[in-house]
Structures are given as structure tokens and as C-alpha cells.
Amino acid sequence: MPKTETVIRGTNVILRNIEENDIPILWQMIYKEDEPEWKKWDAPYYPLEPHSLESYRSHEYARQQRLAFGEPDSRLIMEVDGDIIGTVTYYWEHKPSLWLEVGIGIYDPAYWNGGYGTEALTLWVDHLFSVLPLARIGLTTWSRNERMMRVSEKIGMRLEGRLRRTRIFEGEYYDSIRMGVLREEWNPPNNLN
Numbered sequence: 715m716p717k718t719e720t721v722i723r724g725t726n727v728i729l730r731n732i733e734e735n736d737i738p739i740l741w742q743m744i745y746k747e748d749e750p751e752w753k754k755w756d757a758p759y760y761p762l763e764p765h766s767l768e769s770y771r772s773h774e775y776a777r778q779q780r781l782a783f784g785e786p787d788s789r790l791i792m793e794v795d796g797d798i799i800g801t802v803t804y805y806w807e808h809k810p811s812l813w814l815e816v817g818i819g820i821y822d823p824a825y826w827n828g829g830y831g832t833e834a835l836t837l838w839v840d841h842l843f844s845v846l847p848l849a850r851i852g853l854t855t856w857s858r859n860e861r862m863m864r865v866s867e868k869i870g871m872r873l874e875g876r877l878r879r880t881r882i883f884e885g886e887y888y889d890s891i892r893m894g895v896l897r898e899e900w901n902p903p904n905n906l907n
Contacts, residue, residue: 720787722841727833729790729802729841732774736791739798741770743821752800752821755859759881786845792820792834799825802838807852814842815852818865826861832903836869839895840902850896856881857889866893870901 722729732740744750745765753762765773777789792800800820807813818835820826839851853871855862867873875892882888 720790720841722790722837724833724837726794727830727837728793729834729837730793731787732789732791732801736798737771737774738767740791740801741765741767743798743800745770750821751823752819755861756819757856758883759856786842790838792818792830794825794830799830800834802834804838804842812846812848813850813852814846814848815854816842817853818862831861832865832868835865836902839869839900843897843900848897850894851900852892852894855891855893856883857891858883859891863891863893869895869903870899871895872899 720729720731745762750762778787788805789801789803791798792802799822800818803817803819804814805817807815816835816838818831818838820831842848842851852874853862853866855866857863857876863873871893872895873891874894875890877890877892879887880890
């Protein structure tokens with residue numbers, strides 16, 4: 715399915731392309747439950763659009779087809795000890811100015827708070843700086859997701875913006891948080907845990 719094979723190995727985490735046999739596993743992790751625990755932290759103010767396995771498979775194939783020649787895959791599997799635990803992603807906020815945002819989703823709560831997200835995000839940001847001519851990499855989250863803010867700071871991202879009371883979840887207001895790191899600031903942590 716992917717145009718070029720990408721495998722990024724860390725100490726505990728491997729980032730790699732999504733393969734055909736991964737699609738049912740990802741679909742189950744993302745869409746099996748009506749209200750999955752991970753979605754309560756990953757932009758819960760946006761509804762999770764339901765997908766059947768076949769519509770998700772079609773969506774994944776379409777994503778692969780949209781990749782520009784020579785552009786790195788925009789979504790990779792996050793794997794620990796042979797188990798898929800989530801994905802890392804990027805999207806263009808404004809491609810002409812090379813404004814790119816990254817994201818990470820660990821769908822199995824058993825892998826939260828174990829350092830896997832920190833390692834995966836470090837590997838991902840380092841990879842993107844090495845393969846794209848980016849001046850900056852950003853990450854957007856919300857003020858209730860304190861784990862994501864800590865991970866971002868841990869890998870060297872800085873708070874670049876706080877839009878106050880722009881997200882509503884369960885009747886409460888939260889801030890939108892913009893984190894980022896410039897290429898010249900990027901110094902991946904040696905000890906990821």
C-alpha cells in the first residue's frame with residue numbers, strides 16, 4: 715500500500731507504514747466502541763465519524779493515493795513489542811509556507827503514561843525534520859489534555875499560543891493550546907523515559 719517503506723526504530727517503539735493486515739486492527743481500536751476512552755482526550759469536541767471496516771479501508775487507500783510523490787507518509791503505525799498501540803500523523807496547516815502540524819494517538823490506555831508517546835513523538839519529529847525542509851513543527855491540543863502538553867514540553871516544544879475558552883467539552887470551557895519547535899531549537903532528548 716505505501717509508496718516507500720518507512721521504519722523508524724526507537725528503544726521501545728517502532729514507527730512504520732500501515733499495511734493491509736493492520737487495517738482491521740486499527741479499525742477495531744478506533745471504531746469498535748461507541749465512546750472509546752482515547753477519544754475523551756483526543757479532540758472530543760469533534761465527533762468521531764463512524765466507519766465500517768470497508769469504509770475505513772477505502773479511506774486508508776484514498777489517503778495513500780493522496781500522498782504526493784516524494785512526500786513522506788502522513789500516518790504511521792506505532793508498535794511496541796509487536797503490538798499496535800496507536801498512530802503518529804502529520805497534516806499541512808498551510809503547505810505553501812511549510813506549516814506542518816503533528817499528532818499522536820495511543821488507542822490502548824494500558825500504554826498511557828509509559829513513555830511510549832514521548833519516544834514516538836520524538837522519533838516522528840526527528841524524522842520529519844530530516845526528510846522535509848521545515849522551519850517549524852507544531853502540535854495543537856487542548857488544556858484538559860495535560861499529558862499531551864507535558865509530552866510536547868518534554869521533547870522541547872514551547873507554548874506558542876493559548877486561545878482561551880475555545881473548546882467546550884461536557885459543558886466546560888477549555889483552551890486551545892499551540893505548541894511548536896523550530897529546526898534550530900530541535901535537540902531530541904537522549905533519555906526518552
